[in-house]
Amino acid sequence: MxxxxxxxxxxxxxxxxxxxxxxxxxxxxxxxxxxxxxxxxxxxxxxxxxxxxxxxxxxxxxxxxxxxxxxxxxxxxxxxxxxxxxxxxxxxxxxxxxxxRATWRSLRTNEMGPPTSSEPTMTYVLETPTQGDWQLPSNTVVTVGTVTTGMEDELVLAQLADRYWIAARAHLPAKCQVLGAFKSAAPFAGAKPH
The missing domain is CATH 1.10.260.40 (lambda repressor-like DNA-binding domains)
Known part of the structure; x- marks a missing residue:
């Protein structure tokens, strides 16, 4: 035509x-x-x-x-x-x-994304891919909050040397340092947080 x-x-x-x-x-x-x-x-x-x-x-x-x-x-x-x-x-x-984007969404009950509560959070830019229950690529911004005492199945961000894990605490390697309870992840786009 x-x-x-x-x-x-x-x-x-x-x-x-x-x-x-x-x-x-x-x-x-x-x-x-x-x-x-x-x-x-x-x-x-x-x-x-x-x-x-x-x-x-x-x-x-x-x-x-x-x-x-x-x-x-x-x-x-x-x-x-x-x-x-x-x-x-x-x-x-x-x-x-x-x-x-208003309609292209998952049906998750606990949506991932920016935290909506007033809970104190920390943000990390991961320079290497994560390991564990959740695998995220390098250059991902991860937000963590306060870890709940006694919740071994809570998803956490942990670090051992230059490697990161996102997993339930029961699934982490022995000497990992827990950085916080996993809240959200998004692609890194911009200056690193301080």
Missing amino acids: PRRVPKTGTVTETAGDQRDRVSQEARRRGDKLRQWLAARGLKQSELAVDAGLSEMTISKYVSGATDIAKMRPSAITKLLDAMHVSDTYAWELFEIPEEL
């Missing part, structure tokens, strides 16, 4: 142009997921099993045949839980547009 040229001399975008732009964005988001998998040495089939999604569904996300930005909240929850990342981290990773 030829493009219409209005009297002003500007070219308008056709429906085909819009589909091409959308499919390019879907492929770019799929590439981001492919890169995320490759950085962790994971296969699409492994992510599918961990997420409780079909391998075909993951394959469609990776190829861009299905746009990650159009996922339903239940699928978002499964995917992000399997990836062990917050909604805000995924927004940045998959370049979810601002106007979609």
Whole structure:
């Protein structure tokens, strides 16, 4: 279909142009997921099993045949839980547009993100990937709060030499120093906190 040229001399975008732009964005988001998998040495089939999604569904996300930005909240929850990342981290990773972020969310009851309470917190920029129950990439900002006494299954951020763990205290190596109760994680973008 030829493009219409209005009297002003500007070219308008056709429906085909819009589909091409959308499919390019879907492929770019799929590439981001492919890169995320490759950085962790994971296969699409492994992510599918961990997420409780079909391998075909993951394959469609990776190829861009299905746009990650159009996922339903239940699928978002499964995917992000399997990836062990917050909604805000995924927004940045998959370049979810601002106007979609109000609805492109997981169904987690304790949403990850900036703390909303007045509890004292500390923020760390992790220069190396974490180990343990939750694995986050390097250059991630992690917020921690006060550790609850007697809660061995509470998720905490801990450090041993130059390595970090996010895990239940019962799962930490013996000499780890607990830095605080895990509250949130997001991609690092800017100057390091002091």
